[in-house]
Amino acid sequence: DAGVIQSPRHEVTEMGQEVTLRCKPISGHDYLFWYRQTMMRGLELLIYFNNNVPIDDSGMPEDRFSAKMPNASFSTLKIQPSEPRDSAVYFCASSRDRDHGYTFGSGTRLTVV
Amino acid sequence: GESVGLHLPTLSVQEGDNSIINCAYSNSASDYFIWYKQESGKGPQFIIDIRSNMDKRQGQRVTVLLNKTVKHLSLQIAATQPGDSAVYFCAENRGEGGADGLTFGKGTHLIIQP
Numbered sequence: 001d002a003g004v005i006q007s008p009r010h011e012v013t014e015m016g017q018e019v020t021l022r023c024k025p026i027s028g029h030d031y032l033f034w035y036r037q038t039m040m041r042g043l044e045l046l047i048y049f050n051n052n053v054p055i056d057d058s059g060m061p062e063d064r065f066s067a068k069m070p071n072a073s074f075s076t077l078k079i080q081p082s083e084p085r086d087s088a089v090y091f092c093a094s095s096r097d098r099d100h101g102y103t104f105g106s107g108t109r110l111t112v113v
Numbered sequence: 114g115e116s117v118g119l120h121l122p123t124l125s126v127q128e129g130d131n132s133i134i135n136c137a138y139s140n141s142a143s144d145y146f147i148w149y150k151q152e153s154g155k156g157p158q159f160i161i162d163i164r165s166n167m168d169k170r171q172g173q174r175v176t177v178l179l180n181k182t183v184k185h186l187s188l189q190i191a192a193t194q195p196g197d198s199a200v201y202f203c204a205e206n207r208g209e210g211g212a213d214g215l216t217f218g219k220g221t222h223l224i225i226q227p
Contacts, residue, residue, distance in 0.1 A: 033214055042218070098145075099164075101159035102159070
């Protein structure tokens with residue numbers, strides 16, 4: 001089992017550009033979560049999916065953020081346009097159900113300059 | 114609002130000693146709790162979990178205690194090793210009707226002194 005796979009590991013982009021983060025969950029996991037981690041705010045849940053359907057996106061900061069899960073093995077988090085305050089580490093996690101520990105990916109460190 | 118918080122941001126212990134990391138939660142509806150370990154440059158790693166119908170659970174060198182009366186969670190690490198140095202997060206999952214995503218505390222940085 002390769003675990004949760006995220007790409008890219010690092011992303012540096014200029015303000016105003018579109019950024020797409022990618023995630024491949026563990027096979028058989030029905031839940032997928034996107035988190036953002038900053039020093040000031042810690043780990044924040046942005047959105048989560050159950051069986052590819054978005055369930056709760058109340059943590060998405062604003063309309064510049066969008067997430068999709070076209071199939072059970074792939075999800076994207078898109079920021080358009082990006083801003084310096086979006087700089088953070090973005091984690092994807094998956095779980096087979098809500099009552100089991102989530103497995104996190106290694107994260108994508110995003111820097112917007 | 115309701116949140117998960119930690120008492121101590123940094124904890125330094127001697128190698129071989131036992132450590133205790135504490136966490137306070139305020140959501141009485143939470144029914145599932147997890148401790149995660151995060152090393153520099155890596156994602157959070159699952160350590161141990163506990164459900165609200167239990168007050169203690171043991172793993173390998175780790176024990177989680179849950180006190181629902183005072184809404185307190187602790188992680189005990191026995192015979193600490195250099196590899197235990199990391200940031201530790203407690204997380205809660207609210208009960209039925211609440212969001213399914215975990216809510217994380219701010220974290221405690223555990224430093225193991227040689």
